Amino acid sequence: MGTRLFCFFQIFLIIFFVNAQAQWVSNGPYGGIMQCIHTDGSNIYAGTLYHGIFKSTNGGANWTACNNGLTTKNIYSLASSGSVLFAGSYGGGIFKSTNNGDNWVQSGMGNGQIWSIAVSGSNIFLGTYSGVYLSTDQGSSWTAKTSGLSNLSVRCVVASGSNVFATTFGGTTGGVFVSTDNGDSWVLSNSGYTTTSTNTLYILGSTVFLGTQNAGVYKSTNNGANWVSSNSGITNNNIFSFTSNSSVMYAGTFNGIFTSTDNGAAWTEISTGLSNTNVRGLKFLNTDFYAATYGGGVNKSTGSGSSWSEVSNGMNNNVVYAITATGSNVIAGTGGSGVFISSNSGSSWSVSNTGLTNKSINALVVLSGNIYAGTSNGGVFMSSNNGSTWATVNSGLTNLYISALMANNGNLYAATNVGVFKSTNAGQNWVNSSSGITVAVIWCLGSGSSAIFAGTGSGGLFRSTDDGANWTVVNNGIIGVQIRGIGSNGNNLFCGVGGAGVYLSTDNGNNWNVINNGFNPSENVSSFIPYGSAEIVTTWGGVYYTLDNGANWTSATANLTNTSYAAFSSVLTGTDIYVGSGPGVWKRPISEIIIGINKISSEIPEAYNLNQNYPNPFNPTTNIKYQIPRAGYVTLKVFDILGKEIKTLVNEKQTPGVYEVTFDGSNLTSGIYFYKLTADDFSEVKKMTLIK
Numbered sequence: 001m002g003t004r005l006f007c008f009f010q011i012f013l014i015i016f017f018v019n020a021q022a023q024w025v026s027n028g029p030y031g032g033i034m035q036c037i038h039t040d041g042s043n044i045y046a047g048t049l050y051h052g053i054f055k056s057t058n059g060g061a062n063w064t065a066c067n068n069g070l071t072t073k074n075i076y077s078l079a080s081s082g083s084v085l086f087a088g089s090y091g092g093g094i095f096k097s098t099n100n101g102d103n104w105v106q107s108g109m110g111n112g113q114i115w116s117i118a119v120s121g122s123n124i125f126l127g128t129y130s131g132v133y134l135s136t137d138q139g140s141s142w143t144a145k146t147s148g149l150s151n152l153s154v155r156c157v158v159a160s161g162s163n164v165f166a167t168t169f170g171g172t173t174g175g176v177f178v179s180t181d182n183g184d185s186w187v188l189s190n191s192g193y194t195t196t197s198t199n200t201l202y203i204l205g206s207t208v209f210l211g212t213q214n215a216g217v218y219k220s221t222n223n224g225a226n227w228v229s230s231n232s233g234i235t236n237n238n239i240f241s242f243t244s245n246s247s248v249m250y251a252g253t254f255n256g257i258f259t260s261t262d263n264g265a266a267w268t269e270i271s272t273g274l275s276n277t278n279v280r281g282l283k284f285l286n287t288d289f290y291a292a293t294y295g296g297g298v299n300k301s302t303g304s305g306s307s308w309s310e311v312s313n314g315m316n317n318n319v320v321y322a323i324t325a326t327g328s329n330v331i332a333g334t335g336g337s338g339v340f341i342s343s344n345s346g347s348s349w350s351v352s353n354t355g356l357t358n359k360s361i362n363a364l365v366v367l368s369g370n371i372y373a374g375t376s377n378g379g380v381f382m383s384s385n386n387g388s389t390w391a392t393v394n395s396g397l398t399n400l401y402i403s404a405l406m407a408n409n410g411n412l413y414a415a416t417n418v419g420v421f422k423s424t425n426a427g428q429n430w431v432n433s434s435s436g437i438t439v440a441v442i443w444c445l446g447s448g449s450s451a452i453f454a455g456t457g458s459g460g461l462f463r464s465t466d467d468g469a470n471w472t473v474v475n476n477g478i479i480g481v482q483i484r485g486i487g488s489n490g491n492n493l494f495c496g497v498g499g500a501g502v503y504l505s506t507d508n509g510n511n512w513n514v515i516n517n518g519f520n521p522s523e524n525v526s527s528f529i530p531y532g533s534a535e536i537v538t539t540w541g542g543v544y545y546t547l548d549n550g551a552n553w554t555s556a557t558a559n560l561t562n563t564s565y566a567a568f569s570s571v572l573t574g575t576d577i578y579v580g581s582g583p584g585v586w587k588r589p590i591s592e593i594i595i596g597i598n599k600i601s602s603e604i605p606e607a608y609n610l611n612q613n614y615p616n617p618f619n620p621t622t623n624i625k626y627q628i629p630r631a632g633y634v635t636l637k638v639f640d641i642l643g644k645e646i647k648t649l650v651n652e653k654q655t656p657g658v659y660e661v662t663f664d665g666s667n668l669t670s671g672i673y674f675y676k677l678t679a680d681d682f683s684e685v686k687k688m689t690l691i692k
Contacts (some may be wrong), residue, residue, distance in 0.1 A: 014663055020387045023559050026584040029332055029340035029349035030063075031297025031310060032317035037281035037290055038078035039397025040085060043100055044285060046298050047075030049336075051317045051583050053087060055101050059288060060300050060311035064407075069104035070095060079117035081124055084138050088114025094126060096139045107139040118611035120159035123182060127154035132166050134183050145183030150174065151196070158201045165208060165221060167198035176201070176210060177225040192227030193218050202242030204249060205262055205679045211239025215252060219264050234258050234266035243282035245289070245304065250278030257291060257305055270305035272622050276337070276359075277353065295337040295359055296351075319565070320580030322364040325573035326371065329386060332585050333361025333373055333569075338537050346578060346587045352387035363415075367407040372427060374402025380414060384420045397421055398428035406445040408452055411467060420454050422468045436471035437462050446486025446528075461495055463509045477512035478503055487528020489535050492549055496525020502537060504550045515550030527570045527575065531590070538567035538579055545593065556593045560586060601658035607631045608682040612664070613675070617689040620666040624649070626677050634679045636661060641672050649675075 033049040044056045045066075052067035055076055067073060072092030079086050085097045086107070093109030094117075109128065116127035126133040131146035132154055146152060149166070149173030156167045164183050168174035175190040175198055197213035209230070210218040217239055231237065239252035249260045256271035258281055271277055276296025283290050289301040290311075297312030318340070322333035332340045332349065338359035353359060358378025365372050371383045372393075373436075377392035380402055389653040394400065399417070404415035411422040419434030420442055439459030446453045453474075454462045460475035461483050482498030493505040495512070501521030503512040520635035525542035528534075537546045542557030543566065560566040565582035573576075578587050605627040613622045630636060636650035646668065649661045663675070670692045676685045 007520055007565070010287070021539050022184065024091075024579075024586040024588045026586045027347055027349070028316060028335070028584055029318050029342075029351070030315045030391075031275065031295075031312035031337055031351075032305065032315065032319070032583065033294050033336045034292035034298060034317075035074075035076050035280055035291035035294075036297065036359065037282045037283045038085075039285040039290070040080045040100075042285075044079050044283075044290060044298075045085070045101060046281075046292055046315070047070060047078050047087065048315075048317045049074055049686060050319060050360055053078070053101060054315045054317070056311075059285070060290065060298055060420070061313065061518070062310065063314040065316070066097075066101035067104070069097075069106075070101065071106065076113075076115050077117045077127075079119050079124075080175075081119045081122075081138060086117050086124065086139060086513050088117050090125065094139060094142075095210075108135075108142045109133065110209075113372045116156040116158075116390075117153065118157045118159045120161065120163070120164075123159065125157045125159055125183065127151055127157035127166060130258075131507060132164075132183050135677065145179070146186075146461060147184065148179075148186035148188075148330060149177055150188065152458075154490040155198065158203050160203045165201050165203070165224060167201055167210065169197055169199070169213070171196055174198070188225035189227075191225065192220075199238075199240055200242060202244070202249075204244050204247070204263070207243055209249065209251075209264060211242060211251065211385050213238055217267075218265060230264035231267070232265065233260075233269070240278075240280050241282050241292075243286050248316070250282050250289075250305065250340055252282045252291060254278050257282070259305060260628065270301075271308070272306070273301075273308035274299055275308075290656065295334075297337075312470075315325065316584040318584060319568070320584040320585050321568045322361050323569045323578055323580040323585060324364040324366055324371070324573045325571050325578075326366045326386070330571070330573065330578055330585070331364055331371060331387060332580055333364045334359070335472075336360055339373060339387060339390075342585075345574070345576060346585055349585075352383075353390070354388065356381055356389035357392075362403055363405040365405040365412070367412055368426065370426060372405055374405045374414060375400070377401050380405070380427055380430075383579065385617070393423075393427035394430070395428060396423075396432075403441075403443050404445045406447065406452070408447045409467060412447050413452065413468060415445050415667070417441050417573075420468060420471075423660075433468035434471065435469065436464075436473075444483060446484050446488065446493075446495075447490065448488045448508060453486045453495075453509065456487055459480055461486075461509065474505075474509040475512075476510065477505075477514075479514070480509055485525040485527055485537075487530065487535065487537070489528075489530035489533070492535070494528050494535060494537070494550070496528075496537065496539070501525075502550060502553075515546075516553075517551060518553035529570055529572050531572065536570070536572075536577070536593075538570045540565045540567070542566045543570075554587075558588075599654075599657050600625075600660050602656075603658070606654040607660065608677075608679060608684075610675075610677040610684040610686060612686055613688045616687065616690040618665070619690065619692050620668075621662055621664050622688060623659045623660055623662050624675060625658065626628070628679050629652060629656055631655050632680045634677070636677050638676045641674075646673065654679075 021043040036047040050075035054063040074090035077088035095104040096107040113129040118125040131152040133142040151168035153295040155169040164179040174196040177186040194214040200211040216237035218227040228339040236253040236255035258267040276293035280292035281292035289517035319335040338353035358375040360376035362446035380399035381390040399416040399418040422433035423432040439456040441457040462471040480497040480500035501516040523539035544553040567579040569580035611625040638647040
């Protein structure tokens with residue numbers, strides 16, 4: 001038996017298992033893209049672009065999601081009629097709640113896009129992409145009110161008595177339409193302005209205010225018969241929202257909040273402290289003033305706007321497209337809110353946007369202590385002080401849409417819509433490095449042991465063996481042309497193909513084989529993480545791992561399915577894996593997914609020792625503890641009673657200390673097994689018993 005026991009070839013394998021009780025957890029980053037805000041009694045409601053409705057009952061100090069019953073979570077408008085709360089969605093019609101948002105039911109308009117809701121007595125008007133609709137029975141039924149509307153793209157509707165005003169957006173005809181008969185007929189009212197791109201309306205007494213796209217504020221004091229410009233003091237002409245407090249008017253713009261105390265004759269900016277100056281909604285609740293921002297969550301002022309602070313705790317709404325780590329910091333890049341940094345393992349996050357003029361982050365990478373952020377149409381930004389400040393590093397880039405960034409061999413690479421760019425001097429200068437790539441749009445980048453790879457949006461995968469100077473296509477065996485992600489682990493290369501799942505190459509990309517057993521190929525792959533000899537892959541639908549080079553995949557998604565998109569990005573740092581999701585950053589200890597090697601003491605032992613496993617007998621897992629007094633190469637292997645190698649638990653260089661490994665015998669039959677520790681000139685074997 002001894003000859004059979006010690007004649008073996010080496011396999012480096014780390015054993016995985018999924019703990020059914022384990023969960024992913026998220027603490028933000030909070031805030032994100034708001035579309036509207038509404039107050040009703042003591043409740044505040046915020047509608048978001050991707051993640052439904054959040055509610056606060058304590059003045060914005062805390063928020064909770066209230067989406068039960070919502071079939072779509074793109075919310076553009078909110079309003080109340082008596083005890084009924086209405087939510088207008090993009091693509092899901094109108095929803096209503098009779099219990100303060102705890103539950104919602106669809107209330108008509110099918111898959112309509114509801115931009116605006118106006119309540120006037122028993123009348124409820126909707127501004128939609130297909131015109132104006134009216135309900136007189138609390139949303140039980142709706143009637144189209146479009147007679148005279150030459151443009152049906154109604155962005156906003158407001159009502160006062162029998163007078164109703166509707167703004168339309170775009171087209172060759174449009175602007176403000178007026179109805180004096182509750183919407184039965186409409187007349188275009190465009191005297192005094194020329195734009196057809198009108199965003200919002202507000203009625204204050206006998207004055208109607210109009211907010212436009214790029215043309216500022218107009219007002220009418222004669223029910224829309226004539227309009228006059230009212231922009232004095234406003235420094236941004238994209239007007240998204242209005243509100244008032246007594247006789248004081250407020251306007252939310254693309255770049256700040258402005259107030260007027262003289263019915264719009266003059267405006268003064270009041271944006272101090274805003275976490276984001278793109279203001280999509282404004283509301284008062286008693287003396288508190290709230291602003292819904294496009295990327296900075298909800299902001300609050302207790303001094304009528306004299307100063308602001310963000311109040312988004314619990315509002316897990318940021319879509320995190322990129323994530324990386326450096327030192328003790330985890331860095332998250334969001335789709336519209338910029339960069340957030342956590343220095344306490346994701347327990348809390350701080351915004352880090354100073355100098356970051358484009359806040360739509362697609363990629364993050366660290367090189368030589370510098371952090372680089374790739375943005376949508378803003379190019380590359382660099383921070384040399386852990387994210388405190390950012391500066392553009394775009395010299396030589398001819399396209400500023402950055403899909404991916406990669407650091408390899410001291411070089412930086414950027415994937416753009418016109419090829420791959422390379423920098424050899426920390427991003428100070430870039431040159432197009434796409435010779436041989438026949439498709440302009442690059443979606444992802446990756447590296448192997450002797451090559452770098454570029455995944456395209458329509459031409460498959462390309463490889464360079466000379467640091468990007470020349471590229472060749474390497475699609476043999478791949479079915480599909482959209483390469484979503486690239487990863488490597490030793491000599492194994494992985495790539496994710498849109499609609500076709502995961503492929504494996506063991507010959508530097510020359511040939512590929514599909515490896516989808518246990519994997520859903522319809523899920524878009526977003527990233528790969530190597531861990532020992534195992535591989536973790538993240539997708540828009542979940543997280544998977546393989547312990548046999550992709551022959552089989554097991555889901556570790558758990559409660560990530562509660563998010564709209566499970567994982568756009570990932571990073572492994574310390575003992576935790578982080579995924580950037582839609583919404584938020586979600587964390588899980590790697591030990592909840594992986595049973596591996598734990599160093600339980602750094603105290604230097606006097607001698608080598610292999611302990612008896614515990615428990616013993618066991619079913620199905622047991623722990624094996626050992627100690628090594630000197631640094632060196634260590635192996636710990638399991639054999640069956642015939643001497644056949646079953647598992648390699650440890651196969652690496654280790655420093656002196658006490659270690660513990662968990663062995664999982666779930667896939668083995670009951671019986672006697674042996675485990676052998678080898679280190680330096682020490683070798684010892686012990687027996688253990690599996691009883692099922």
